[in-house]
Amino acid sequence: MKTKVFIDGSEGTTGLRIHERLDNRDDIELLTIAPELRKDPAERSRLINSSDITFLCLPDSAAREAVALVTNPNTRIIDASTAHRTEAGWAYGFPELSAKHREAIRTGKRIANPGCHASGFISLVYPLIAGGILPTDYPVASFSLTGYSGGGKKMIAQYEASDRDAELDAPREYGLSQQHKHLKEMRLITGLSRAPLFTPIVSDYYSGMVVNVPLYTDLLNTTQTPESLQAFFADYYANEPFVKVMPLGAESEMSGFLSGNHLSGYDGMQIYITGNENRIQLSSVFDNLGKGASGAAIQCFNIMTGCDETKGLNL
């Protein structure tokens, strides 16, 4: 039997990409909403409650409103927004973190898709804490380079306007008050006792990101080198098709650069370990619209419906 799917917010950046990835699958019946009714609560409610699984690709407030519309006890929700990521009763949609995470997604009714910056950060910090390498009170600093599609339709329009401000030509730091909306999930999911110092940087290209976590080795719980951390991450993510831990020195194939758009258009993630015995840089490279949003949401959908985790995705 086909899984009935509704995408609430299917005309937004994340919704369109999910639609594109699901459109020609023969295991899915896509329920569509008339364009003029796409913000009509009654029609959205009818479609949400007719679906087996609804993807919410909406601003936080509309995502909360959509969850309140669910009356069918069998309807399962995958929410791409920030609204429910740290809420009790919601599974965090990053299955590679542990067997427990994957199982919670497989059986869950409410799945919160990770934030894009948070996905990169957590892919690096969660294993280090779980493995006893990083003290939970380590003062983590992180910066994250992202394409402008991370800001949704509004930011895409700003960057693609013919009369745009010249400031948009250069990479721009933001989140300067240290209140970025992903900080909460970064701390809670990893178990860090203090929020990281986090600096996102948006730049003049469509999609893709690099999230960095620098480490002083003398502040770690155990002696580590780039070699030992590469082996640790390779083992942690062994057999995970979406997360590829790169061999040491892999960046030399890109002339020593890690480019923000390296995995643009793809749904997987690459982890690079660089630096030296004293200072190590961990970098997570992926597409904010792929493993950072739609790709991760469809990966969760595949786990929930019991099909191949990579089905319909571009690795």
Ligand SMILES: NC(=O)C1=CN([C@@H]2O[C@H](COP(=O)(O)OP(=O)(O)OC[C@H]3O[C@@H](n4cnc5c(N)ncnc54)[C@H](OP(=O)(O)O)[C@@H]3O)[C@@H](O)[C@H]2O)C=CC1
């Ligand atoms: N872009 C990214 O890289 C990522 C985005 N996310 C999150 O996913 C969610 C969607 O983001 P994104 O696709 O970028 O955002 P967009 O702004 O591109 O799209 C949001 C869509 O939701 C629609 N919408 C707004 N309010 C309602 C409502 N009440 N009922 C129905 N539809 C509504 C908008 O309509 P209209 O077209 O009229 O504006 C728009 O089409 C957000 O919570 C975002 O933070 C998560 C990870 C990464």
Ligand SMILES: CC(=O)N[C@@H](CCC(=O)OP(=O)(O)O)C(=O)O
């Ligand atoms: C460039 C840009 O503005 N990016 C967004 C991240 C998009 C995202 O991950 O949003 P959610 O938290 O809703 O998932 C930001 O930093 O707020």
